[in-house]
Amino acid sequence: MFIRMLQFLAQAIPFILLCLAARKANLNKIDRGRQVLMPFIALLYCTIVAVILTQFHSLLIEIMGWISGFLPFLSNAGISHYMNLFNLLIVVIFLVLKGIFLPVLNKTWKSKNLMQLTSGNFYEYEEDLDKWLLKKEYEQVKTYCNGIYYAALGASVLIFVLGQMYPKMAFAQTPCYPVFGVLVLGEVINYLSGISRTEFIEDVLGEDEESFKVANYGLLKDILKDLFGERVLYDATVDSGLDVSSSFETLEEMKKSENQAIRNLAGYFTKLKESGQDVEPNYVKSCANLICGQSTLFCNPFYRDLTHYLMFPIMGQLMRYKKCLVIMGRDSATEDVKEWLEQGIFENVNTGSLWKVGVLENENPEIDEPDIGILKFSDLYNLRLQRNHSDFLSRVGFVFIVEPSRLLASGQAGVSLLVHRFDESKEPVVYAACDRNCDGLVDALSHVLKTTITEVTATLKSAATTSIMCWNAEGDYMHHRIFSNVSRYLGMGTEINAVALKYQIANTKWISSEKFPVMDMKWIAG
Known part of the structure; x- marks a missing residue:
């Protein structure tokens, strides 16, 4: 019996993998608030499929019986085996739909007003980080929801295994689609799995000692030097980390001031710093x-x-x-x-x-x-x-x-x-x-x-390790080393940005005044 159970568990592996694929196929955590419609899309999809399967269940079983005449491995399959196949097919179709809807939602939900209207209950805009981050009160909810999801997935697999081990039992003769609950629950949890402010500061910005998402610009510099080496005028890495304690020392001095307004100001900035903001x-x-x-x-x-x-x-x-x-x-x-x-x-x-x-x-x-x-x-x-x-x-x-x-x-x-x-x-x-x-x-x-x-x-120096490279803008166009067969001038920033994006730098920015036509370069590059 134990060996048979292992065999049936092995047959459920494709279902588990497909469900996990649906769980992992999402926008970046930093943009997770944009897929607010996915739970409703999943619910609508499951409702339509459930209605169709209810109406045509008998017909589908007959079709599977006819197909088993051509496929020997299906000849001894019971209803529970067919249910397993139907659930697999439901997940596959949903994955295709999700691949279509996610890019559309990602483009549509870039509007700040639309995000506030639809996701404002769960996400909040952080001005200093220019990101929509999960509200603090929902940080722990993510952990509980993940536990619920995997429990639901385990229950679904158990139903399949028991249905195949005991095919003549009454519950095994009944149409069963636990995939519906798994898909809808998964999309709700996916939406609530965005990154919080604490995670962003500690993990993404690299201020936690165990952070692992810090971009290694040293590797990027090596690649840029290989591509445009003869045009590089200056290359340096500057460690100009600020003393974290300095702002607290300043505030402590202000708290001792005889001026009540200065003491109030010190209290205000102390609260601000304790909340996680840089002062x-x-x-x-x-x-x-x-x-x-x-x-x-x-x-x-x-x-x-x-x-x-x-x-x-x-x-x-x-x-x-x-x-x-x-x-x-x-x-x-x-x-x-x-x-x-x-x-x-x-x-x-x-x-x-x-x-x-x-x-x-x-x-x-x-x-x-x-x-x-x-x-x-x-x-x-x-x-x-x-x-x-x-x-x-x-x-x-x-x-x-x-x-x-x-x-x-x-x-x-x-x-x-x-x-x-x-x-x-x-x-x-x-x-x-x-x-x-x-x-x-x-x-x-x-x-x-x-x-x-x-x-x-005075102008503030960078508060972290900074990599600096300067290029000579005069000379032959450099973009031919990145984009072949492009004769139009794209602007030096285009090829430098293209290399950075290719090597996993999440964001690149052009900052200029009137000296450099960034908007024109952006239009041409587009």
């Missing part, structure tokens, strides 16, 4: 300076990196019934800055209705006046608009300038006129600006804003 001590000090009324320049053009460090002083001003003004260095970023400010307020106070963010416009400033106003670069010399919003400008207590180097060339007079509209009789206006490193920017800003900017946060 840059230099930015924390700059935030403290802003609270104390000292104007500061951040040598970092990426304002989204400064969310936590700017929102605290901004909200401090708003709570004192002051207004905040954002001056844009370029109009194209206006909507993104508005969205960033709204998200920052919501993350800090959990409501989007407490303060209003809006672009300063001519229409009805009295009726719809914002608490945080955004002045576009094109309106810097719009005196009529500034007169209409004179009440708002007279109450400004905090000014944030995005990329001031862009507006100083032609907008110094406009900024100077704007500064005169601020009422500094009771309390001086605090200025903050973010930009890339520019010679003379501190002196120029101090002159135009009629204030003294002594606090400058």
Whole structure:
């Protein structure tokens, strides 16, 4: 009997392998929230198949009996054997359907709004990581669900084995399709098997001592040097890891301050760091300076990196019934800055209705006046608009300038006129600006804003081991070594990115200003 049981278990191996294949065939864990429709697709598929099999069960058994006349190994097969074959076929067809639907879902569900609408109950968008990660409360659910799934798969296999060992028993003469439950349950668990924030930080980013998904850029560098060796100008690996304890030391010092606002700030950033987020001590000090009324320049053009460090002083001003003004260095970023400010307020106070963010416009400033106003670069010399919003400008207590180097060339007079509209009789206006490193920017800003900017946060170095390679852009096209028979110029970044993607680097990015036409290169490459 034991040997017979092993034989029947061996016959169930194809079913087990196919079910595991359906379990493993998914989008990447980081994109798992996009396959929200798969459980419903699996349920619909199983329902349709169940209805068809119920209607035509007798016919199918007759067809199998007719086929057994041509296939000798089926001549002694009973209903339980046929059920096993039908279940196998159901999984195979489902795998084909899944292969069709997954790429469609992956493309369709890239929209942030659609993800929030459909997957917002289980996944949340992490701004600092730019990823949709599984919510913390569902981290343990994954473990329990996996146990349930494998228990269901084991029960299904047991039914097949018992049905073949005892073919004359009543339960073995009844149509049985345990595969339906396995497929639907598997897709529910697949959807909930995305990666959580803790797993992403420890495993993917490699901050855990046992992490294994860290990309080995050393191997990629060797391949790039083999391909484009004579064009490489510089090649180095820099270990510039930051001291993790430094930010905690900074916060401990701030907790001993005599200023209550500084102690509150230290508590805020301590909670933030304990929650797993990176806290840059230099930015924390700059935030403290802003609270104390000292104007500061951040040598970092990426304002989204400064969310936590700017929102605290901004909200401090708003709570004192002051207004905040954002001056844009370029109009194209206006909507993104508005969205960033709204998200920052919501993350800090959990409501989007407490303060209003809006672009300063001519229409009805009295009726719809914002608490945080955004002045576009094109309106810097719009005196009529500034007169209409004179009440708002007279109450400004905090000014944030995005990329001031862009507006100083032609907008110094406009900024100077704007500064005169601020009422500094009771309390001086605090200025903050973010930009890339520019010679003379501190002196120029101090002159135009009629204030003294002594606090400058330097550009941050990389917080990990960094591989650096520089290529000479002049010379013959390099893409012929990657893409044969392509005469059109694709841009140097295209072939470098192509090699990186081929060798399992998950993401590559082009960052440029006006000097390099990344959008054109992307269009041509596409």
